[in-house]
Amino acid sequence: MTNLLPEMAEIWQETLNWQPNAQQQLQFQQLYELIVEGNRQLNLTRITEPQEFWEKHLWDSLRGIVLKQQFISFLDEGASVIDIGTGAGFPGIPVAIAAPNCQVTLLDSTRKKITFIDKILTDLALDNAKTLVGRVEEIAQQTQHRQSYDVALIRAVGSASACAEYTLPLLKRGGLAVIYRGNWTEEETAALKNAVSQLGGKVEAIAPFTTPLTQSIRHCLYLRKIVATPANFPRAVGVPTQNPLC
Numbered sequence: 001m002t003n004l005l006p007e008m009a010e011i012w013q014e015t016l017n018w019q020p021n022a023q024q025q026l027q028f029q030q031l032y033e034l035i036v037e038g039n040r041q042l043n044l045t046r047i048t049e050p051q052e053f054w055e056k057h058l059w060d061s062l063r064g065i066v067l068k069q070q071f072i073s074f075l076d077e078g079a080s081v082i083d084i085g086t087g088a089g090f091p092g093i094p095v096a097i098a099a100p101n102c103q104v105t106l107l108d109s110t111r112k113k114i115t116f117i118d119k120i121l122t123d124l125a126l127d128n129a130k131t132l133v134g135r136v137e138e139i140a141q142q143t144q145h146r147q148s149y150d151v152a153l154i155r156a157v158g159s160a161s162a163c164a165e166y167t168l169p170l171l172k173r174g175g176l177a178v179i180y181r182g183n184w185t186e187e188e189t190a191a192l193k194n195a196v197s198q199l200g201g202k203v204e205a206i207a208p209f210t211t212p213l214t215q216s217i218r219h220c221l222y223l224r225k226i227v228a229t230p231a232n233f234p235r236a237v238g239v240p241t242q243n244p245l246c
Helices: 009-016 022-042 050-063 073-077 092-098 111-123 160-170 186-198
Strands: 080-084 103-108 129-133 149-155 171-181 201-210 217-225
Touching (some): 009 050, 022 092, 022 111, 050 092, 050 217, 073 149, 080 092, 080 160, 092 103, 092 129, 111 129, 149 160, 160 171, 160 186, 171 201, 186 201
Parallel strands (some): 080 103, 080 149, 149 171
Antiparallel strands (some): 171 217
């Protein structure tokens, strides 16, 4: 018997000015059960205890799309969102559940993970999400994806400069990249600003926050796309990580 996730309605409301309705709560529970089950074969996450899963996978995923105590405005308007390196489906699947008007593309280079996510999307009846297998350096050079998204999400993938190089080419002008980080320093901000300006963007906000249960310090970086990204970005597979812009 899988454990039940905590509901945490008050914490959702206090921290994000939002809380899941009954259907969304059920989808979160189903997602949790499917991840725990899939973990036996795929080693998707070390986080399987219900409260930890709620905080580090559900709450943390949705905290990234909240600016000034509201979901990013695009999400109410049927935004196109891409989650880069989605892994077990975070933050993209919780975002697709919480913002049913938006269209979420879940990108990962590991076919096994994408096959698993396809099953989750079917089981949860999430028709506003779809999957894509590939390396972001190649996908972002394809005309059907380049400059096609309103929001790009990236969590736990490489340096912030590499994340900027992965996200900004995919965004429409005016679009927003959300980079999920743990710790962050002022020194890192200077290097990031430099990289982002080369990619046609600007650093709009760096938001520190504390997780509600374990009081861990986290940060989200918000990058706004201002002008078209030069055609040579992103560079070839592996280069942005090995040789980040600075």
